[in-house]
Amino acid sequence: xxxxxxxxxxxxxxxxxxxxxxxxxxxxxxxxxxxxxxxxxxxxxxxxxxxxxxxxxxxxxxxxxxxxxxxxxxxxxxxxxxxxxxxxxxxxxxxxxxxxxxxxxxxxxxxxxxxxxxxxxxxxxxxxxxxxxxxxxxxxxxxxxxxxxxxxxxxxxxxxxxxxxxxxxxxxxxxxxxxxxxxxxxxxxxxxxxxxxxxxxxxxxxxxxxxxxxxxxxxxxxxxxxxxxxxxxxxxxxxxxxxxxxxxxxxxxxxxxxxxxxxxxxxxxxx
Amino acid sequence: xxxxxxxxxxxxxxxxxxxxxxxxxxxxxxxxxxxxxxxxxxxxxxxxxxxxxxxxxxxxxxxxxxxxxxxxxxxxxxxxxxxxxxxxxxxxxxxxxxxxxxxxxxxxxxxxxxxxxxxxxxxxxxxxxxxxxxxxxxxxxxxxxxxxxxxxxxxxxxxxxxxxxxxxxxxxxxxxxxxxxxxxxxxxxxxxxxxxxxxxxxxxxxxxxxxxxxxxxxxxxxxxxxxxxxxxxxxxxxxxxxxxxxxxxxxxxxxxxxxxxxxxxxxxxxx
Numbered sequence: 001x002x003x004x005x006x007x008x009x010x011x012x013x014x015x016x017x018x019x020x021x022x023x024x025x026x027x028x029x030x031x032x033x034x035x036x037x038x039x040x041x042x043x044x045x046x047x048x049x050x051x052x053x054x055x056x057x058x059x060x061x062x063x064x065x066x067x068x069x070x071x072x073x074x075x076x077x078x079x080x081x082x083x084x085x086x087x088x089x090x091x092x093x094x095x096x097x098x099x100x101x102x103x104x105x106x107x108x109x110x111x112x113x114x115x116x117x118x119x120x121x122x123x124x125x126x127x128x129x130x131x132x133x134x135x136x137x138x139x140x141x142x143x144x145x146x147x148x149x150x151x152x153x154x155x156x157x158x159x160x161x162x163x164x165x166x167x168x169x170x171x172x173x174x175x176x177x178x179x180x181x182x183x184x185x186x187x188x189x190x191x192x193x194x195x196x197x198x199x200x201x202x203x204x205x206x207x208x209x210x211x212x213x214x215x216x217x218x219x220x221x222x223x224x225x226x227x228x229x230x231x232x233x234x235x236x237x238x239x240x241x242x243x244x245x246x247x248x249x250x251x252x253x254x255x256x257x258x259x260x261x262x263x264x265x266x267x268x269x270x271x
Numbered sequence: 272x273x274x275x276x277x278x279x280x281x282x283x284x285x286x287x288x289x290x291x292x293x294x295x296x297x298x299x300x301x302x303x304x305x306x307x308x309x310x311x312x313x314x315x316x317x318x319x320x321x322x323x324x325x326x327x328x329x330x331x332x333x334x335x336x337x338x339x340x341x342x343x344x345x346x347x348x349x350x351x352x353x354x355x356x357x358x359x360x361x362x363x364x365x366x367x368x369x370x371x372x373x374x375x376x377x378x379x380x381x382x383x384x385x386x387x388x389x390x391x392x393x394x395x396x397x398x399x400x401x402x403x404x405x406x407x408x409x410x411x412x413x414x415x416x417x418x419x420x421x422x423x424x425x426x427x428x429x430x431x432x433x434x435x436x437x438x439x440x441x442x443x444x445x446x447x448x449x450x451x452x453x454x455x456x457x458x459x460x461x462x463x464x465x466x467x468x469x470x471x472x473x474x475x476x477x478x479x480x481x482x483x484x485x486x487x488x489x490x491x492x493x494x495x496x497x498x499x500x501x502x503x504x505x506x507x508x509x510x511x512x513x514x515x516x517x518x519x520x521x522x523x524x525x526x527x528x529x530x531x532x533x534x535x536x537x538x539x540x541x542x
């Protein structure tokens with residue numbers, strides 16, 4: 001397995017972005033801990049100097065396997081399922097804006113909280129239709145550049161749309177685009193999946209990206225998830241991608257990043 | 272182990288109250304499924320006919336091991352930590368109102384969401400002080416009648432006050448009343464506890480009540496929690512109380528209630 005870790009490129013409210021701020025120093029720290037990649041959480045690509053980012057990550061020998069987009073929801077309220085069509089349009093445009101960066105880095109674009117929730121006054125069926133339309137349009141645009149989109153099933157407390165892997169697989173059917181798949185996250189799966197390993201097997205080739213955090217959202221090894229079994233199951237699906245740490249910076253970011261990769265290396269099967 | 276299940280005595284928004292409405296029919300159904308007790312979720316004891324309730328539960332041979340109080344928060348906004356002293360006072364009075372019912376049934380009074388959250392503009396230290404004061408006052412009043420109070424650590428998404436068992440144990444220290452203890456809930460522990468069994472052992476004699484729901488809040492057996500290990504550990508603490516099902520009514524209340532007790536009986540060590 002190749003390990004990466006989430007890094008926010010600007011101050012974010014989202015607590016689970018393990019490293020925040022001080023970009024260059026953080027990239028060096030991440031590389032020095034043995035991570036081979038860094039997952040970038042970017043609110044708006046227009047506000048990020050992609051050339052500099054590319055230069056910095058390359059100088060640290062860090063790949064960028066995925067770009068997170070959820071800050072656009074958390075900080076601007078953009079979503080695919082807002083009753084206001086202008087907001088939906090802006091959300092779609094924002095995701096399209098990520099395609100250029102995704103191309104440069106060879107990264108998958110993550111569809112997390114930007115999918116939105118079922119807002120008051122909106123029928124769930126309507127929200128799902130908007131979601132499918134938006135994902136179809138974004139996948140089509142990304143497909144022209146061979147870029148893939150990965151939707152993350154997120155636990156019930158954070159969204160009312162697509163909590164479980166099963167719902168994610170049904171969504172994939174509806175969107176019907178080969179470059180649209182899933183991002184599985186062990187923290188969310190601990191709450192939503194009756195059998196985490198079975199859900200990984202069910203997802204199979206639809207797994208485009210993979211997040212690890214322990215049951216308490218701390219670094220792997222700090223909770224009660226069985227990462228040996230989880231990663232072994234992930235391997236059996238033929239998943240060729242990255243295992244990316246998205247966990248709380250507790251007790252502090254550096255300790256969490258260090259302890260997380262140490263635990264995963266100890267328990268993972270040698271490739 | 273003796274098994275009970277949560278029953279709401281009036282329509283409630285709280286989804287995890289497994290049976291709702293149709294009191295008499297529900298009590299009979301619960302008894303017929305093999306439960307020996309029913310945990311009553313009561314918003315306001317003044318609105319409940321305790322004599323009738325006593326008669327009905329007795330006629331079904333059902334004990335009432337615990338009274339849940341969280342609806343007063345969910346439906347009226349009462350809490351121990353509201354910045355408005357009048358609201359705090361009403362919350363304290365509401366808990367005191369439960370003492371009479373608790374006496375009749377020999378039930379523990381549950382302190383769940385009525386403890387409140389850290390509201391905007393309130394310092395966490397201040398909220399904790401209000402919480403300690405309220406719990407001390409309620410425990411003192413209940414103690415005069417040999418009634419016990421059990422605070423439930425609840426996961427981070429539902430409250431900002433007392434998420435983990437460790438925080439609960441520290442609160443017990445501060446309240447300093449022998450009749451104030453903990454209610455452990457397996458659904459919340461799955462999210463908050465690094466090691467569920469270790470947290471049960473750490474709680475020891477402070478466990479006054481115990482809730483079971485599986486990792487996905489469905490009935491035990493529908494998720495990935497190891498109830499064999501959990502209940503065995505609970506037994507080793509010498510816990511003499513009830514194991515009470517508080518889970519979602521899925522796929523429907525009757526199926527969940529039936530499947531839950533069936534699973535627990537299969538895996539639990541004979542007493």
